[in-house]
Amino acid sequence: MSEARSENSASNVAVFDTHPSDAIDAESPLHWSRQRGVIDAAAGEGQVTVVERPFLGHLILRGGAIVLDEAVRETLGVSLPGQPLGLNHDADGSRSVQWLSPDEWLVIVPAGEEFELENRLRAQLGDAHFAIVNASGGQTLLELSGEHAREVLMKSVTYDVHSHGLPVGKGVGTVFAKTSVNLRRPREDRFELVVRRSFADYCVRWLLDAGREYGLSVE
Amino acid sequence: MSQHNRLNQGGRIDRSRSLSFTFNGQRYQGFAGDTLASALLANGVDIVNRSFKYSRPRGIIAAGADEPSAIMQLGASEAAQVPNVRATQQALYDGLVARSTNGWPSVQRDVMSWVGRLGGHLMPPGFYYKTFMAPASMWMTYEKWIRKGAGLGRSPAASDPDIYDHLNQHCDVLVIGAGPAGLGAALSAARAGARVILCDEQEEMGGSLLDSRESLDDAPAADWVAKAVAELDAMESVTLLPRTTANGYHDHNFVTLHERRTEHLADTAAGAGREGEVRSRLHRVRAEQVVLASGAHERPLVYANNDVPGNMVAGAVSTYIRRYGVVPGQKLVLTTNNDHAYRAALDWQEAGRDVVAVVDSRANPDGELVQQARDSGIRVITGSAVMEGKGNQRVSGARVVAIDTPRFVVTGSIEELDCDTIASSGGYSPVVHLASHTGKRPQWRDDLLGFVPGEVKGMHYAGGVQGIYALDESLADGARAGAEAARAGGFEAAGAMTLPAAASRRESATEALYQVPHEKTSLRAPKQFVDFQNDVTAAAIELATREGFESIEHVKRYTALGFGTDQGKLGNINGMAIAARCLHRSIPEVGTTVFRPNYTPVTFGAIVGRHCRELFDPERYTALHQWHVENGAEFEDVGQWKRPWYFPQKRRADGQERLETMHEAVARECLAVRQGVGILDASTLGKIDIQGPDAREFLGRVYTNKWAKLAPGRVRYGVMCKDDGMVMDDGTTSCLGDNHFLMTTTTGGAASVLEWLELWHQTEWPELQVYFNSVTDHWATITVTGPEARKLFSEVTDIDLDREQFKFMDWREGRVAGVPARVFRISFTGELAFEINVQANYALHVWKTLFAHGEKYDLTPYGTETMHVLRAEKGLIIAGQDTDGSVTPEDLGMHWAVGYDKPFAWIGKRALNRPDTAREDRKQLVGLKPKDPKVVLEEGAQIVLDPDQAIPMTMMGHVTSSYYSPVLESGFALAVLKGGRKRMGETVYLPMSNGTTHEAEVVSTIFVDPKGERQNV
Amino acid sequence: MFYIFCPYCDERREEEEFHPSGQAHITRPADPENCSDEEWGDYLFFRDNPRGIHHELWVHRLGCRKFFNITRDTTTYEILETYPMGERPTVTAERAGVRQEQGVQTADGGWQTVGARPENSKLNEETPS
C-alpha cells in the first residue's frame, strides 16, 4: 500500500491516504452492533443471509461521462455504465462502477486499493474538471441473499425489487425504512445495500426484524 | 343455547369442526367457516348492540362491510383488545371473545334506553352541539360520559404482543374485489402476462358467487370460483390476497391494502400457534393500472321501526342461508322495489321456513324471479310496501300498505302481517368509495338509481361498481376491464377470453323508492332509520332541510349521516334521496357523496408497521459510540444522532459511592478543559468536500465573508445566510488545496447545507465548475482541547506542534497514533485545541491511544452540555439556538464576518441593505449576567425593561442560551435584546411564570478570555 | 403519494425520495444591488398559488440529488410533465389546451409527459413560455 501523502501539491487538490502503514485495528460500521450482541442474537435458519463486506474502497467520481469514461476503463478495466442507474462489474466481480447521477459514479474496489486508484485516475484525467472523493470510511456494503431476500427488501424499501424493476446490473438510491440506501443487484441471487456508517446499525436491526420470520442471519 | 337457526345441510361451513366462542360473557358454539355474525344468528342472538344515540336494541342487518350495527370489541386479554370489528367480517375461531361495542352496562337492559324511549323530541339533530357546548369548559366532562354511554370502542391498555408490517408492492394491474367481475378481470389481465395483484376483503374469494343461486357451466358458481382461483394461484406473476381490504386509494394509483393474516385464527398470532408471524400487514401498492371490482351494496328501505332486530337487508338473508346454512328467523316478509331481492324469499322458502309475503312497491312486477316466487306459492303483494315494523326486542309483525311512490303517500288500508323477520331491498348502491378517495365525484345514473364512479386516471371499473349486476354481464365486463388494464400497462391478450356459461334473466325495472311513506308525517311516525350506526332518522334529515341545510354536505354534518366507521355504506343514498324529496330537487342537485379513506377501519398496528419501539426512528452512531456507552455516557438526541451529553463519574461522599449529577459532571468537565485537557467526539459535525476550479468563488457567494485569499493550510470561520439576510448556518472551512476545500456545518445542518449548495449550483450558477460531496460519515472528528492539549497531543503525533509552525486556524497533515490524520487548530472552547480527522474505521484506535497517553494529564471526556457551556462562555453562537431565522450577522455582532466590498452579490448581501435589516433597534446578541449568581435564567425567558409595567408588558427580547459557569461561579446567558449593544451595563428584568422576576446586567457576549489569548498559544 | 418521473434517473419514483423546493422559474435579480426593495421583496417572498397548472421545483433528494421541474395540476394532483433545470415547460396555464395537438408524449402509465426532454427540444422552442 502506498505511503504517499499530499504529493499533489502541484495539482491544487489534496489527496490523502487514510490507511496507516502499521497494522492497526480497524472497526467496520457494524462493529458496535456485533459487540452489543445485536447480530449474534440472530442465528436463524438462514433463509436470508446478510453479509457485511467491510473496509472496501469506496470512491465517488464526479464529472461528465465523456470525461471519465476513458480514464475509468484504463485504470479499472470497467467502462462507465452508459445508462442511468447502471452498474458494471469487472470480470471477477470484485470491482464495480455505478451510476449515481448524471455526473456522479460510485466505484467500489477491494480494501486498500482506493488510494492508488485515485492517484491513477487523477493522473489519467489531468486538467479535466472532475472530482474524486474517498468515502471508504463513511459507508459499508451489505450483501443480501437467500430464498426470501426479496420479501425482506419489500418490507424495507419502496423501490420495486422484482426483476422488472431491479434487474441484474442496476443500482438505485432509494428509501430504506426511515433512511436511505443505495440498493444494487449485482447478480440474480444477490442484492447489495450500500449504507451510511452512522445508519448501519439501524439498517441491520431493521433487516433482522423484518427478516425474523425467515430466520434472517447476519455474518 | 343450541344453534336452532342452523340448517342441517348446505352452506360453506364445516359442521364437523365445532368452535366455541363467547359474546358478552355468554358461551356459544359455531362452525368453522362461520363469521361471528353468522354464528350469532345461528344461535338466535337477536340483540348485538345498542344504538349510538338513542340506545335502541340493534341486531345484525347485513352480511359484509356494510354492516352498521354489529360492531364488536374483540380480544380475550387486555393486550389483544381490538375495537370496532364488524361481526360480519370476523371469521369465527375457537375461543373468540367478543363484546358489544355499545351497550354499557348490558345490551339487554340499558340505563341509556330511556333516551331511546323518550324519543327524538328530546334529542333532535344537533342535540349534542346545542346542549353540551356551553359552558365550553365543561365539554371535556360531558364528552367523557357521552363517550362511555355511546361506546366508540376502546384501545388496549396493555402493550400489543403482535407484529405488524408493511410490504411495498408494485404491479401492472391491481384488481380490487374477487367477485365475478374481479375474477374475470384478474384472469384476463394475468393471461395477458401482466403482473397482477388480486385482493378481496372476505375470507374466501368469490364474492357474490359464493352464495349465488346461479350456475356457471352448468355447475354451482362456487365450483368455477375454485377453478379460477386455482389457475391464478398457479401463476408466478399473480399475487392473491384474501382477507385483504383495499382501504385507501391515493394519488397516482397508490393503494393501501390491509391484509389480516392471523385475525381469523386467534386474537394474537401466538394464540394461533404462529408466534413471530405478522398479524396484520399493510400493502403499499403502486399499481400501473387498477381494476375496481368492488361490487355494490344493497340499500335497505327506510320505514318505521326498520332498526328493530329482525330487520335485514334482503341479500344478507340469502348470504346467511346459502353460505352459512343459517336462517335468521321463522317467518319472513320481504319488502322490495326490484326483482333481485326475490332470491331472499326463494332461499328462505327452500330452507323450509315460512315466507309470509313479498311486498313489492311496483304495480306489475313480472320478471323471471317474480314469476318463480309466484309459482312457488309465495304471496306477492304489489303496489305496496312495509310501512312499519312491529316489536321492540325482535320483529313481531309488519304493517303493509299500498303506496303511491311518486306522490309519497299511502293509498290504502293497512294490513298487519305476522312475521319475525323483515327483509328489505331498495336497490343497489355501487361501492364507489375508492374511486372517490382522491376527490373525483361519483356521477348519478337515473337508470341505475345509484352513483357510479367518476373517471379516475389509470382506474378501470368492472361489474357492480358501475351498475352491471347480471352475472353473465358482470363476468364479461370483468374480462373486458382486465384486458383493457393489461393493455394500458403494455400487455396484450392473445385472444378473447372464454367465459363460463351463465343464464341471462329477464328482469322488470327497479322502482325509485327509498323511504316508504307513512300514514303519519315523518316527525310523528315511529323512527325511520337512515343511518343505523349514527342513529340518523328520516325525520332528522327532514328537520335539517327545514332548518336551512340545503347541501347534502351540510345535512351530513348537521345530522352525522355517513359518519363514523360506517361511512354511509347503507344510508348515504337514502339520506340524499330524502333530502332531495324535502327540497323538491333531484338527488344529484342535492349533491354527490364523496368518501374518504379508510373504507373500513384499519388497526393502528398495520399503519405503524415496523416503525415502532427501537425502530421508531433511526439512531445514528459515531464510530466512537461503543466507547461512550462503555464509559457511562448519558446521551442527548441531536437530530437522529446519539451524542454523549455528559459522562457522569462515580463519586464518593459520606462513605457512599454514587454517580455524579449532571450539574456536578458538567462542572467537572468544564474545569478540566479550562485547566487541563478534555476530549470531545465531534464526528457528527457536517463535513462537505468541495472540489473544482470555482470552489473558492462559490464559497465567496454562499458565505458572507471573504475567501479569495485563504491559502492552503489555513482555516476560516464562515457565516451563511439565506437571501433574506438571515443567518442559516455557520462553521469553519479549510483550504486543502487551491481547488479543494473542506466545509463543516452544524450537526443538524449537514444535509440541508449540502442541498443548499446544490440548489444554488444547479439552479443559479451551473457555470461554476465545482462539486460537493458529503464526507460526514467518512471522517471521525476528535477534539483535544485545554491548556495541556499540546503536551498530550505531541505524544501521539508526528506533526510539528510548534506554535509558530502550526498556528491557530492552521491545519496540518500527519499521523496521530499511527493513523493518517488531518489536524485543525480551531477552537470551539476558547482553549488551545486540536481537531483531529481520521478515517472513521480507525477512530476508536486513535481515541483509545489518546486516553492511554492522557491518563497522566487526567484527560477528561466531555459531552455536548459542557461543549455548550464552554462555547457560550466565549460568546460563540449555535446556529438554530441563538439564531431563529430572524437574526442577521450584524445582529450577532459579526460585522467582521461580512464582506460588503466583495465583488459578487453574495447570498444575503442585498437584504442586509434593506432599511429593516439596517435598523439600530433590532434585536442584537448580548450577554446577560444575573444579579444573583446562583440564578440560571430560563432559555426562552422574555426580557423587559420595566418590571412593574402592567401586562401586556413590552417585551424587548429573550434568552437564547443559558448555563451555569463553574469558571465564573455564576449563571450567565446569551440573549437577543432590542438595541442591545447600546445597553451595555443596563439592568434588565426577566419575569417568570411563577411570579418572580430575575434581574440581569447586559454585558459583552464574551465572558471568558475576551482577548482570545488562551486559544492562541 | 405522487409517483414522480425523475428526468435524470429516467424513471418514476415514490414521492418519499423527493422534496419540493417551491415554485419553479424564480429568477434572482441579475443585479441585486441595484434593484428596488420592491423587486427584491417580490423575488424573496411572493409566490403564485394557482388553482390549476403550476410549475414547481423539486429535488430527487434520496436518489440522484438533482433539482428539476414539475408541471402539476393543483386541483387533480396530476403531474403533466417533468423537465430538467434550464428548460421551459411545454404545458402552461395559457397553453394547457394545446398539449394534445402538440403530441407531447405521455410516459408509461399516463402520469406525466417527458416532452421536455432534450430530444423534444424543437417542441420546446415552439412553445412560448
Ligand SMILES: [Zn+2]
Ligand atoms: Zn433522480
